[in-house]
Amino acid sequence: MLMVTSFSSSHQVSKMLLHSALSLCFLVAFVGSSLSPFTQDELYSKIGNNHMLAKKDVVSLINVQKPLLYEEFLARDCRAAFLRGRKRSGLYIIRPKFSPLLVVYCDMEHDGGGWTVLHRNLLSQKSPSWSNNWDAYKYGFGNLLGNHWLGNEFMHRLTKQNAFSVRFVIIDSNGQIKHADYQSFRVDGEDTGYALRLGNYSGNAGDALTSWGEAGIHDNMRFSARDQDHDRRVSTNCALENGGGWWYDNCYSALLTSNNQIYWKGLCTELSSCSLASIMIRPNGKNCNKYSKS
Template sequence: MVKSMMEEHQKSLDFLSNQVSELTNKVLLLNAEVLKKKNTDPFIHRPFQTHGFDCSDIKNNFGTISKAPSGIYIIQPEGTQFSFEAFCDMDYRGGGWTVLQKRIDGTIDFQRTWLDYMEGFGELSGEFWLGLRKTFCILNQKNTSFMLNIALEAEDGSQAYATYDNFWIEDEKTSFIMHVGRYFGTAGDAIRGYKKEDNQNAMPFSTYDIDNDNCYPSCFFNGTKVNSCSQHNNKSGWWFSQCGLANLNGVHRVTRGIDIAGIQWDTWKENNSIIKIKSASMKIKRTHYPFYK
């Protein structure tokens, strides 16, 4: 009798133990879901496991629930077969910006080959170039259009921006020819410049090892004979045109402590002098209205 009672008691304890274990697991799972929804993942350098076509798509999907934070997300543009990490700026001018390029402190070398600029380089949490192939995939989704924002900061801390609607690039066969629409901003339209030969709109991308800059066999820029705009700009890659007034990928003059062209947006001036730029970024966002408010 006693033995039978002890066995029944043990079965009851085992059952309760299993129930407690199951409840504990459920609590842990619920806690993980709460942390995920609140975006309080303790591993702050790990990308959020949130998929969207681009950062605008992610913002639109999460906007009705809660504000998605700025950070690294995994995106897969519509019509592509692969996903990749991208930095989404969810704070700047309404959020939803996919960052294509960021210059901050000169820790990343932007003097790179064609392959580097095509595939991308740097650290998404700091300075980087997303890559021409990835940028092409984002910009060429069906039934979408994008605006480009150039945000600039001077050595003295002053800021300016340039925005272009209907921004897109062609594919690798054309060397990623760039197209921009209407300009709006405070930094000036450096992509089109002042003269016909300054105009970088509808120009292919160039690097020091793949030259598409209209300087064949040479051209004159600011009175200097130039054979390669990339070489003239310390082996940086850009949509050069003889060589133009914009180049956000030049050597970071502030940290390198050298007097060279550096990061260029030569239509941004004060007292008729070109502003020396400390930091810059390129961001794109789906266009739902002509310009952000």
């Protein structure tokens, strides 16, 4: 009986080893046939917003430190990277479902981490001119480690792949950090003028985007730049008049793209301008598709 038992155990171990070997062979064959490795130089050419990243800075991307890289292993957004164990804030390369590869700043520390930063404007820091044209706002500009606009086209492609929430972070004139959260956030395609779609508000900054005021409302408005006027003011182009592209109505209750001031109704004014504003998003957990954690 002992011999039979020993033989049976040995036979099972052999079968397990054989199965493991076959699985490994299959994996190697799969990787060899289905996945295409590329170098860091090749990576640079695949990045849709590589004009916002100096070629030498590719080596600083936190999640692509290996000599050979596989596009299929890149996360869809910063939240997906966070769920894979990435806890350090900085520049990451992501692979949204409907987009070329993108370099973004991931905030992995603020309120649970996993935030993909779309915009940052620190008035005390050297900035690009926010008085930019339609194409600049479409494809993005600035320094991803500093003041920048990720690009309306890339915002559209990012928010098309999943249901996102958004946080507008603002530091007021007293140095206090405030925020305005909207349960859902989407930027529609260029055929709609990159219209802004927001959900319900919460936070301590006040709702300057979805509530009606003398300047109208920003929710559902098309984007305007100095050379494309989509606002509802008849007499002038709000973007040209105020020096920054934005989702203007008549003209604004909030304006975060300006070299001179950051305005948020009830919090930041012409007399007490806020010092910093940023926009960041992450999946809101509703209507998530199968790509949300990939």
